[in-house]
Amino acid sequence: MARASVPPPGGLPGPGVPPPERCSSCSGPDLTRLPLVLTDGTDVTFVSCNRCERREWITLDDAGAWQSLPIDTIIQRSARKPR
Numbered sequence: 001m002a003r004a005s006v007p008p009p010g011g012l013p014g015p016g017v018p019p020p021e022r023c024s025s026c027s028g029p030d031l032t033r034l035p036l037v038l039t040d041g042t043d044v045t046f047v048s049c050n051r052c053e054r055r056e057w058i059t060l061d062d063a064g065a066w067q068s069l070p071i072d073t074i075i076q077r078s079a080r081k082p083r
Helices: 071-078
Strands: 031-037 043-049 055-060 066-070
Touching: 066 071
Parallel strands: none
Antiparallel strands: 031 043, 043 055, 055 066
């Protein structure tokens, strides 16, 4: 029996849309990438450049392109809902 293909969690899209390979600030190729799912269910990838130390959270927009999210948005979407 064949298993259904399930997209990987945490901001890593399926084939055809790889995460960025270069820093958006210095174009350095040595990036640390950490896929995450925020409290509200948003898939993001935390990207940190090992050259210039730029850090950003990126997600795929509706057109399938990577976009950077402001830290305020990350904090808001990560907040725990009051009980």
